[in-house]
Amino acid sequence: MAAVRTSSEIGFNRIAIVAVLVVTIIFLAPIYWIASTAFKPRNLATTIPPTVVFQPEISPFVKLFAKRSQMRNPASPEEYAAAPWWERVVFDGGEKIVRDGKGQVQWSGYPSRFLNSLIVAITSTVLAVGMGTFTAYGFSRFKVKGEADLLFFILSTRMLPPVVVAIPMFLMYRAVGLNDTHVGLIILYTAFNLSFSVWLMKGFMDEIPKEYEEAALVDGYTRMEAFFRIVLPEAATGIAATAVFCFITAWNEYAFALIMTSRRAQTAPPFIPSQVGSGLPDWSVIAAGTFLFLLPVAIFTFLLRNHLLRGMSFGAIRK
């Protein structure tokens, strides 16, 4: 059917398109800034006015991944000529790549911090969403005594800024030896996200008609089987949305990661700013680290985009 639209509808449409463009630009600008800076040579990263047209370089990434040290004198011409291209860009900045006794290039701290971020964020997301889903199902389907109070209590853990408890948490963590451990951060982030996950999943669970499970119960399944075979697939959209939010929170957390971790379990957020350079601040390297750090969230969200966009009302329930 051809849509017939009035002039006011067309006018409104145009305004909407402009608004969407403006909002998109506002949201994409910082990402563009980080991405472009990540490929800028060090001396162009901080020019005023900003350099928009430049020859992109991979050097910030080389510097990001390799351990470097400051050089007193410029590299000798022979040394310079013998070095591979990616090492020369480090020489150009007055630094050199640190090698061990066998001449192996030493990694910087970034890859391990990145891995820590992945471990902590993924594990805490799985835990928070998993426990949240079960809890929400319980609240949604069964008569729980004091349900409203319990839900309020769960939510109340979010009623003060988490940083307020940072110092006591730090002392407690030190006392029980959870400082600078993956487990410590995972517990912390799971606790942060759990209340959010319970509330969000409760909303999604309430949306799933209980007739689905009842049909399964009558059809010869236990409640547990009905939960896994009927409720979980129906809740996939909600689980995906909750997981994205929990993942982003855990992935981006800075303050606690800075306080609670130093080396072994340190995540990328506190590490990146510590790489301002072994001399002057090297913003290109920081931008490169940030740029790579953006990717997992972008990929995760992209993979789940269908779930995030699809409405809940695709079912076969007739009211």
Next chain:
Amino acid sequence: MTQIELRGVQKFFGAVQVIKDLNLKISDNEFIVLLGQSGCGKTTTLRAVAGLETIDEGDILIDGKPVQHLKAADRDIAMVFQSFSLYPHMSVYENIAFPLRATRKSKAEIDQEVRSVAKTLQISDLLAKKPSALSGGDMQRVAIGRALVRRPKAMLMDEPIGALDAKLREEMRAEIKRLHIKQGSTTIYVTHDQIEAMSLADRIVIMHEGVLQQVGTPDEVYSHPANLFVAQFVGSPVMNVADAAVAEKASSASVTVGDAAAGFEFPSALLSKLNGHAGGQLALGIRPEGVLIRRDAAEGFMAVETQIVEPLGSFDIVDLKVGSEMLRARTKSGFISGPGEKVFARIDPTQAHFFDKASGKSLEVRL
């Protein structure tokens, strides 16, 4: 062979009693319809039989064995929901196969049974589709298929066609009846639609506010309603009910409706059959087809004035003013042209019902 029996079943939701001392015996292959308004306890009763709702007192017996403590899964009963409840993430095939997957049947057996049920219901070409791609009628066929496939001891249906539009509802009604005759299984069917109940049921169970009002064949329930509630709930258009006073005349009895000046003539046998209730507070019930109308005066007919005429196609419903009461009569279409006509009416004594106003119970007068 499945008999279901409810014995003294009571159910409370908090302080509200939704089922009050319900006793009912359903024999093998019987098609029972629980009929009542929403909130009368009929769906709760059905869910209690299914095992989706616990009961507070009484017994539910299937084939003589109490099952009220069994889980729904262990009662071997199938249920069709008003919302159909097809699992949206599964294909039609998977939906029908789902109950079989809970058993230890082999893949080949399951496949064979799914296809055979699909064939019976003429939905073989839909097996690969997702429920969201189906029409309402097809969804219902799939839901029935999912219930049938396991060959359960009994089928429970909770307003299974209530969500369909009028034409489809009529089609599916006939289909459910055909299927029941063909497959023959003990069935409990819940509806608030008395036409559905009349057309499908072997016996109708009418409930009101958690209390069983009457159990009987459609004909019994229609012709001999046990009380005022059943009288007015069953039948469309609704039965006329008016306060009535019975008086003795020379060779007959006279029934005056409301504050009308004159009474309708009844055989004198009425007085003896009323059995002493004649002087009490009575209500007369008469279905529109029991109010007879003619244009010219005749013995026993009373002059009345027509009010509104509702043409319903195959017949008309005419409102007649009798005193301050309104009696609705069923006439041939076009018999009365409009309001304000003077016609003559009488009440067919064989179709009249008398109720005790205080208790609402029928006085079982049959003339």
